[in-house]
Amino acid sequence: MTISQDLFDRAQASIPGGVNSPVRAFNGVGGTPRFITKAEGAFTYDADNNKYIDYVGSWGPMILGHNHSAIKQAVLEAVENGLSYGAPTETEILMAEKVKALVPSIEKVRMVSSGTEATMSAIRLARGFTGKDKILKFEGCYHGHADSLLVKAGSGALTMGVPNSPGIPEDFAKHTLTVSFNKLDEVKEIFAKFGEDIACIIVEPVAGNMNCIPPVAGFLEGLRAICDEYKSVLIFDEVMTGFRVAKGGAQAYYNITPDLTCLGKVIGGGMPVGAFGGKTEIMDYIAPVGPVYQAGTLSGNPIAMAAGLKALELLDIDGLHDELEAKSKRICEGFKAAAEKAGIPLTTNYAGGMYGFFFTSEETVTTYQQATECDLERFKKFFHLMLDEGVYLAPSAFEAGFVSTAHGDAEIDATIAAAERAFAKL
Ligand code: PMP
Numbered sequence: 206m207t208i209s210q211d212l213f214d215r216a217q218a219s220i221p222g223g224v225n226s227p228v229r230a231f232n233g234v235g236g237t238p239r240f241i242t243k244a245e246g247a248f249t250y251d252a253d254n255n256k257y258i259d260y261v262g263s264w265g266p267m268i269l270g271h272n273h274s275a276i277k278q279a280v281l282e283a284v285e286n287g288l289s290y291g292a293p294t295e296t297e298i299l300m301a302e303k304v305k306a307l308v309p310s311i312e313k314v315r316m317v318s319s320g321t322e323a324t325m326s327a328i329r330l331a332r333g334f335t336g337k338d339k340i341l342k343f344e345g346c347y348h349g350h351a352d353s354l355l356v357k358a359g360s361g362a363l364t365m366g367v368p369n370s371p372g373i374p375e376d377f378a379k380h381t382l383t384v385s386f387n388k389l390d391e392v393k394e395i396f397a398k399f400g401e402d403i404a405c406i407i408v409e410p411v412a413g414n415m416n417c418i419p420p421v422a423g424f425l426e427g428l429r430a431i432c433d434e435y436k437s438v439l440i441f442d443e444v445m446t447g448f449r450v451a452k453g454g455a456q457a458y459y460n461i462t463p464d465l466t467c468l469g470k471v472i473g474g475g476m477p478v479g480a481f482g483g484k485t486e487i488m489d490y491i492a493p494v495g496p497v498y499q500a501g502t503l504s505g506n507p508i509a510m511a512a513g514l515k516a517l518e519l520l521d522i523d524g525l526h527d528e529l530e531a532k533s534k535r536i537c538e539g540f541k542a543a544a545e546k547a548g549i550p551l552t553t554n555y556a557g558g559m560y561g562f563f564f565t566s567e568e569t570v571t572t573y574q575q576a577t578e579c580d581l582e583r584f585k586k587f588f589h590l591m592l593d594e595g596v597y598l599a600p601s602a603f604e605a606g607f608v609s610t611a612h613g614d615a616e617i618d619a620t621i622a623a624a625e626r627a628f629a630k631l
Contacts, residue, residue: 208252212240227361233601234588244271246611249597257597258616262607264599265413265445266470268529268558269519270611276474276515283511291502296510303517304472304482308443308453310462314482315491316505320444320469321349323479324407326491326499327465328353330481331405331438333497334490339402341395341437343386345573345603347414348407348442348467356381359414359573359603386412387420387571389427396431405438405465406431410455413445413605415576417554417561425461432464438487444469444479445605448517450557451526458557474516476509525610529558532608532617536560539621547628549583559605576603587627594623 216223224230224238231238239251247270249259259271269276283296301314317323328340328351340353347360352373355362362370382399384391386408396403406428412418432439441463446455448471456463465483472478482488492498503509537553540562544551550566563570564580564587584602591598596619599606608617 207237209240210237212252213237228599228601228604231600232361233603234585236589238600239592239597246270246272247609247613247616255595257592257595258612258620259597260606260608260620261597261599262609263475264470264604265449265607266473266475266516267607267609267611268449268471269474269516270609271475273474273516273519275519276512279474279511279515280476280508283508286507288508289503289506294505294507294510296507296514297505300472300505300510300514300517301482303514303521304468304480307448307517307521308456308466308468308482310456310464310484311466311482312485313488314468314480315488315499316510317479317481317499317501318477318503318506318509319349320442320467320479321351322501323444323467323469323481324348324354324440324442325351327440327467327481328405328407329499330487330491330497331440331465333495334487335404335436335438337402337404337437338380339382339399339404340380341382341384341392341403341406343408343412343573344383345386345415345418345576346407346409346412346442348409349444352377353381354407357383359412361601386415386418386573387424389424392428392431396435400431400435400437403435403437405440407440407442407467409442409445410459410461411446411450411556411559412573413559413561415573415603416563416570416579417556417559417605418571418573418576419554419556420459421571425459429461429463438465439463440465440467442467445559446557447471448520449526449529449559449607452521455556471520472513472517473509474512476506476512477503478506478509478513526557528610529608530555532612533558533560533606535617536606536608536620537562539617540624543621543625544628546625547631549628549631558608560608561605564602583631586631590627590630591623594627596620596623 469479533555
């Protein structure tokens with residue numbers, strides 16, 4: 206019995222499923238989740254003293270590697286002045302100014318404490334601003350677990366096979382329309398039917414909750430044009446892609462300007478933070494200046510702001526994201542070559558510091574349907590072989606992988622060498 210097994214047994218007696226967020230329970234891959242005791246740079250360590258090259262990166266935020274010394278220092282300095290005030294601080298202004306400088310489509314920004322809060326609030330704002338009720342999302346895209354967004358969702362909802370959760374009244378869900386990601390024709394069709402009632406389109410500009418699926422050429426441009434035509438709000442959910450795909454997020458990478466942007470994870474540098482922002486005209490519709498209510502006791506928390514601001518400052522280096530993308534590319538090409546050697550069909554995708562690999566013989570994977578038709582059994586085996594090799598991949602075939610600046614050549618070479626051995630055993 207390992208210490209992780211022992212802890213998992215104990216956890217299950219007091220915490221539903223032993224975890225505070227479903228995918229952590231290894232439901233998608235089976236086996237015992239590793240209980241982590243510390244993380245440093247590219248590595249995590251578990252309770253049994255195993256060391257892993259980590260590609261989860263706290264599900265995205267650790268772009269600079271775990272426990273970055275400057276972020277840690279910023280937190281320690283902030284802690285000296287108290288943990289929370291429930292009153293405004295200058296650090297919040299600095300944070301807002303930094304976000305605006307990095308993401309020019311954001312003219313005003315409101316801090317929240319999670320990605321779920323960011324998307325939930327952005328949707329409410331879009332509905333309030335347009336006076337329309339319906340929203341359009343894409344099958345397999347995950348935008349947190351707010352009621353209207355947990356419809357045909359990705360991530361844990363997809364991993365666990367519960368794309369529609371009980372507890373969401375039909376009356377709520379009926380306002381959420383869903384079509385296929387990367388299928389502009391379907392978007393046009395549904396707008397032709399319901400366009401006048403659609404408050405917004407919300408999209409992950411690079412889908413990262415059904416593995417990693419970048420937009421096909423023209424898709425995001427098409428969404429922009431449709432939103433302009435019907436006066437719907439275009440919301441980019443950049444909780445995962447923000448500051449990861451490029452300094453200015455996927456909107457900079459693909460050069461498309463959304464009306465609202467949701468951010469999360471990354472802007473807390475590892476602390477619980479999210480944000481939504483965009484055009485002044487829309488953002489000024491929110492309380493206390495506007496009629497749409499939104500609030501949060503811990504929003505803009507001084508410790509979280511100190512960590513996040515430092516992370517954004519450190520990320521604001523020219524060439525850093527090219528370096529991240531080069532790492533994603535090396536992993537994808539390395540995995541592909543290793544799989545080929547073992548006679549296993551594999552397809553890969555990447556954008557900036559996020560990547561994905563699919564056990565499929567399809568040449569490219571661009572749709573939700575293709576992602577769900579991959580060989581999940583093979584993924585499970587591969588995941589565990591890699592874990593045994595000391596490589597911690599996302600424990601689900603429906604999550605993206607994340608690299609950080611702390612992943613050096615040595616770690617990436619070791620990962621590809623481990624993959625070669627793992628593919629050979631499949
Ligand atoms: N949007 C996207 C694109 C996400 O990937 C996630 C979380 N993985 C969320 C929203 C929800 O964020 P949180 O888990 O912080 O509520």
